[in-house]
Amino acid sequence: MNSAVDLPQSTLFASAYEHPKVLLPRRKPFYKTEYGAAYLGDSREHLAKMPDGSVNLVFTSPPYALHFKKEYGNVSKADYVEWFLxxxxxxxxxxxxxxSFVLNIGGSYNPKYPTRSLYHFKLMIALVEEIGFHLAQECFWYNPAKMPVPAEWVTVRRVRIRDSVEYVWWFSKTPFPKADNRKVLRPYSADMLRLAKKGVKTTTRPSGHNINASFDKIANGGSIPTNVVEEQIASEMLVLGNNAANDVYTRRCKEAGIKIHPARFPAALPEFFIKLLTDEGDVVVDPFAGSNTAGSVAEQLQRRWIAMELVDEYLEASKFRFGE
Structure with missing residues (x-):
């Protein structure tokens, strides 16, 4: 009997719609849920077993090339590009x-000097020029929980300011990836709603741009979001940190005495891109899953998902994101 890898593509995806673990037929999941499966081990080995063109979105945040070694592992800046490729x-x-391939990556300082490394920019260029990706858009994650580091330059000598954004690069395999910004519309501003209520059809900014504030425009359901990933509720901006101390995952880890993953991103970050770039039933993969935030969001949004992680303790704890 043929394996899933040997099946024609149309048959493969008909089968894959039932459960994504069919995309890794000879690999035993660390655990699985209704929509997804988590795998322990080197994601390069897992990815190598997956069929061509079988994934709709890869969303991930690998260990950054930081000056100091972190407990979750990180590669030096000198070796980072070659390693990640x-x-x-x-x-x-x-x-x-x-x-689409969405990559969350942070910058870092050069050792001994208050100057910034270019390692992540070199990686971005290599992904385009050597691998063949297209840079669909540069996005940013505003993270107010970032520490004021390096302490020597920020809090001791006071010659630099605190970082609060990280890059989120959206790459695509072709210039026209699947995307629909109507799935991630934001609430209209109070000013837009006020103008529409007054019946103002257009208003002109000092720059000369005309803004359509008609009721027809309001009926579109919301404003198009910016490339700074944020969350708006009731017109009040809620910034997205990664230091949640009271969520279910953190609470259950503490109760079970299991180590909490030290580098988590908020659920709203993968949620934004999963909604923007995929439909229900699509396959989402995170090759550096950590605490598997992306997988849990994909589960809630009824996307099929595959998570890959090297550290079994992190995967064990990630089960808490899926309840009992």
């Missing part, structure tokens, strides 16, 4: 032609 080649292969 070994993953990127497999990511490119498994993506569907209209699929």
């Amino acid at each position: 070994t993953f990127a080649k497999e990511i490119f292969r498994v993506l569907a032609d209209d699929g």
Whole structure:
């Protein structure tokens, strides 16, 4: 009997719709849920076993190339690009032609000097020029929980200011990936609602731009979000930190005496891109899953998902994101 990898693509995706673990037929999941499966081990090995064009979105945040070593592992800046490209080649292969690869990555300082490293920019260029990705858009995650580091330059000598954003690069396999910004519309501003209520059709900014504030425009359901990933509720901006101390995952980890993953991103970050770039039933993969935030969000949004992680303790704790 043929394996899933040997099946024609149309048959493969008909089967894959039932459960994503069919995309890794010879690999035993660490655990699985209704919509997804988590795998322990090197994601390069797992990705290599997946069929071409079988994934709609890869959303991930790998260990950054920081000056100081972190407990979750990170590669030096000198070796980072070469190291990551070994993953990127497999990511490119498994993506569907209209699929996207969203990479959250932070910058760092050069050792001994208050100057910034260019390692992440070198990686971005290599992903485009060597692997063949297209840079669909540069986005940013505003993270107010970032520490004022390096302390020597920020809090001791006071010659630099605190970082609060990280890059979120949206790559695509072709220039026209699947995307629909109507899925991530934000509430209109109070000013827009006020103008519409007054019946103002257009208003002109000092720059000369005309803004359509008609009721027809308001009926569109919301404003198009910016490339700074934020969450708006009742017109009040809620910034997205990664220091939640009271969520279910953190609370259950403490109760079970299991170590909490030290580098988590908020659920709203993958939620934004999963909604923007996928439909229900699509496949979302995170090759550096950590506490598997992306997988849990995909589960809630009824997307099929595959998570890959090297550290079994992190995957064990990630089960708490899926209840009992």
